[in-house]
Amino acid sequence: MLPSDSVARPGNLPRYCTRHGRPATRRKDFALQSKVRIEGRRIFANVFSQTERLAQHASKVRVIDVKGWPLCAVCVRTRTSWLAVASALFFGGLAALVGSLAVGAFTDGMQWLAAVAVGGFVLMPLAAFPFVRGSMGRLIGAMTSPDGESVIVENPSAAFLAELPDHRS
């Protein structure tokens, strides 16, 4: 557990990454969002309860600003490749969709164009999965505590722990 006011100031975090315990090659500023479990039954999925749930969601999300989180070379490479996969899927899907629609506007009767359009349409939301894998929270194995007062790191490396001023974890 790292208190949120200490991670919000640069220079308080260890020089080693949480996952691999390797020296940080890069420091990253980001906003860590809490995971939210939304209460309430989903049976009455009308507009009213939908709005209510959204409001509930907004009030329960906690965001902690993190400054200078250590990332080693392996972490950076992992993040870069997941984000590259995500953008390839998204922009590939978008290009397939837009391209096939554009070509379809000038030609007619080509069925494979429709298939390309559908393929593009399916690819774009799939980009969400690698995008989540490349997100900072997943990468470093951290989340906020339910009250939003501290950052919880899952299985931090020994090197990371050793440099914390107070490691009761």
Ligand SMILES: [Zn+2]
């Ligand atoms: Zn690492």
